[in-house]
Amino acid sequence: MRLEIKNLSVYYGKIEALKGISLVVNQGEIVTLIGANGAGKTTTLKTISGLRPVTSGEIVFDGVNINQIPAYERADLGISQAPEGRGIFPGMTVLENLEMGKYNRKTRKAEMSEDLARVYELFPRLKERATQAGGTLSGGEQQMLAIGRALMARPKVLLLDEPSMGLAPMMIQNIFNIITEINNQGVTILLVEQNAQQALSRAHRAYVLEIGKITKEAKAKDLLNDPHVKSAYLGTGAHEIF
Amino acid sequence: MINLRDAGATWWDNASKLKRRSLVVSLILFVYALPFLNNPIINTPGSMFESVLFYPIGMFVLLSIGLNIVVGKSGLLDLGFVAFFAIGAYTMGVLGTRTNLNFWEILPIAMGLAMLSGVLLGAPALRLRGDYLAIVTLGFGEIVRIVAVNEEFIGGARGIAGIPTPPDMFGMKFEILNPKPYYWLLVSMILLTYWAVRRMSVRRPGRAWDAIRQDDDVAQLMGVPTFKYKVWAFVLGAAVGGAGGCLYATQILSIVPDQFSLNVSILVLACVVFGGIGNPFGVMVGAIILAYLPERIRFLTQPRQLVFGVVLVLIMNLRPDGLLPRKKREKFESETV
Numbered sequence: 001m002r003l004e005i006k007n008l009s010v011y012y013g014k015i016e017a018l019k020g021i022s023l024v025v026n027q028g029e030i031v032t033l034i035g036a037n038g039a040g041k042t043t044t045l046k047t048i049s050g051l052r053p054v055t056s057g058e059i060v061f062d063g064v065n066i067n068q069i070p071a072y073e074r075a076d077l078g079i080s081q082a083p084e085g086r087g088i089f090p091g092m093t094v095l096e097n098l099e100m101g102k103y104n105r106k107t108r109k110a111e112m113s114e115d116l117a118r119v120y121e122l123f124p125r126l127k128e129r130a131t132q133a134g135g136t137l138s139g140g141e142q143q144m145l146a147i148g149r150a151l152m153a154r155p156k157v158l159l160l161d162e163p164s165m166g167l168a169p170m171m172i173q174n175i176f177n178i179i180t181e182i183n184n185q186g187v188t189i190l191l192v193e194q195n196a197q198q199a200l201s202r203a204h205r206a207y208v209l210e211i212g213k214i215t216k217e218a219k220a221k222d223l224l225n226d227p228h229v230k231s232a233y234l235g236t237g238a239h240e241i242f
Numbered sequence: 243m244i245n246l247r248d249a250g251a252t253w254w255d256n257a258s259k260l261k262r263r264s265l266v267v268s269l270i271l272f273v274y275a276l277p278f279l280n281n282p283i284i285n286t287p288g289s290m291f292e293s294v295l296f297y298p299i300g301m302f303v304l305l306s307i308g309l310n311i312v313v314g315k316s317g318l319l320d321l322g323f324v325a326f327f328a329i330g331a332y333t334m335g336v337l338g339t340r341t342n343l344n345f346w347e348i349l350p351i352a353m354g355l356a357m358l359s360g361v362l363l364g365a366p367a368l369r370l371r372g373d374y375l376a377i378v379t380l381g382f383g384e385i386v387r388i389v390a391v392n393e394e395f396i397g398g399a400r401g402i403a404g405i406p407t408p409p410d411m412f413g414m415k416f417e418i419l420n421p422k423p424y425y426w427l428l429v430s431m432i433l434l435t436y437w438a439v440r441r442m443s444v445r446r447p448g449r450a451w452d453a454i455r456q457d458d459d460v461a462q463l464m465g466v467p468t469f470k471y472k473v474w475a476f477v478l479g480a481a482v483g484g485a486g487g488c489l490y491a492t493q494i495l496s497i498v499p500d501q502f503s504l505n506v507s508i509l510v511l512a513c514v515v516f517g518g519i520g521n522p523f524g525v526m527v528g529a530i531i532l533a534y535l536p537e538r539i540r541f542l543t544q545p546r547q548l549v550f551g552v553v554l555v556l557i558m559n560l561r562p563d564g565l566l567p568r569k570k571r572e573k574f575e576s577e578t579v
């Protein structure tokens with residue numbers, strides 16, 4: 001698995017949300033993309049998963065340019081996303097939400113029980129709530145469901161869009177522990193976060209995104225001590241967002 | 243107010259297979275026997291009950307089930323459903339009067355043409371969302387009617403007269419003064435459609451439509467080809483509308499463009515919303531009531547529309563999700579962050 005973005009530009013009408021960004025995610029890594037509100041983090045993930053069209057540049061997955069592949073086929077390629085705001089189907093039960101995770105897989109019947117067991121092991125809470133409507137879960141449970149559902153597709157790379165958003169500190173800790181655990185099981189992760197402290201202490205490598213441009217790329221641990229990152233994303237500044 | 247849907251659903255879930263079967267069978271037999279029911283409370287003074295059973299009641303039930311695939315299942319607001327009804331009726335009118343084809347041969351053609359126009363309209367329009375789709379479909383409904391008014395080949399404003407009746411079946415003659423066979427045929431079409439829609443709803447297409455309605459983007463992330471399924475919903479709805487129009491034309495024997503006005507689209511949509519959007523059984527009940535009520539109170543003449551309107555507003559206030567809404571858990575849809 002190798003995901004590579006080359007010189008990617010994405011527009012919303014006349015607004016250039018991504019101004020030629022490049023980044024690489026290698027097999028087995030947790031790569032994090034940190035940035036303030038409106039920097040273009042969500043746009044980056046939406047473009048990788050095909051929900052936003054590419055204006056220029058390339059998305060290369062396992063050596064193949066996937067610019068023209070529709071979003072609904074990218075899940076089957078091995079790109080899975082837990083979207084911003086969790087994107088739970090509120091009227092479906094937890095189990096039905098999880099089943100949706102492998103909607104398009106030809107082998108879904110054979111894999112279903114094995115993958116459900118795997119997700120339930122990671123998130124025992126979801127098993128307890130299997131027949132409950134997705135819309136009635138708490139924020140943290142919904143985030144677990146969003147991640148669990150993305151794992152159902154057996155992703156080669158898992159895209160996480162601000163999994164800590166709106167969660168209590170305890171739950172944030174819990175979610176990040178699970179993210180690390182998933183990575184230890186061999187899933188490559190591209191993690192988008194405003195919570196730079198947590199993201200940088202979990203990730204291997206990191207990119208800083210500022211108004212549509214990548215301004216820094218380094219080992220995650222190094223960025224924790226970077227003066228600019230410290231003042232912009234780690235100190236008091238980062239907390240004002242909440 | 244007690245929750246009728248949940249009470250009914252609970253009874254249904256707990257009932258044995260035998261109980262369910264006998265309920266369904268007796269209900270179906272009752273519906274087929276309705277034309278023989280000479281009950282002054284139920285009958286419609288001022289119009290022939292048997293004929294009211296066919297149109298508007300039965301016809302609106304069929305159309306509502308069709309529109310519910312589009313509006314209720316996949317969440318697409320279609321304000322021009324009458325277009326497919328008109329296309330079905332005009333196919334029967336034109337082919338019935340100009341060729342030797344009979345109703346049974348024309349029916350698949352009518353459905354096919356309605357489906358084709360569903361694709362032609364749907365392919366560009368379904369890329370739009372929400373309000374825009376509503377406006378485009380509304381326009382389409384009007385365009386079909388206006389073309390019918392202006393196109394002399396299909397009779398212009400005078401419409402088409404002398405449409406043939408279907409050939410005899412099981413020794414029954416289809417005649418304008420004997421609506422029973424038409425009604426039975428229509429009930430059979432409704433049952434078939436209802437069964438087909440139900441089967442689809444519990445399988446993969448149903449899941450896909452559920453997902454699309456709740457969150458189109460996330461549905462795509464899960465691998466649902468959302469555009470394809472939206473077009474399919476549109477086309478299946480169109481097929482039902484076309485079939486209804488075809489049967490309507492062969493019963494009424496002459497059609498004019500005015501029968502296919504915006505009002506029909508709105509009334510069918512009202513049946514869907516009133517009965518409980520997304521729940522085919524509720525939609526059927528809604529259509530029965532909305533189509534029957536104006537006929538039942540026809541004797542009121544002038545204030546009839548007013549009474550109808552007041553009843554509609556009252557009930558929608560008491561039951562904002564419709565008479566028999568879809569499964570309760572879906573109500574959480576709008577409340578999530």
Ligand SMILES: Nc1ncnc2c1ncn2[C@@H]1O[C@H](COP(=O)(O)OP(=O)(O)O)[C@@H](O)[C@H]1O
Binds near residue numbers: 012015043
């Ligand atoms: N649907 C949209 N239409 C127009 N502009 C948008 C849309 N979504 C995002 N943008 C703009 O694109 C930029 C990047 O947004 P986004 O990717 O959501 O940032 P982030 O996820 O980092 O907060 C912002 O300036 C935002 O206003």
Ligand SMILES: [Mg+2]
Binds near residue numbers: 038041042043084
């Ligand atoms: Mg975002």
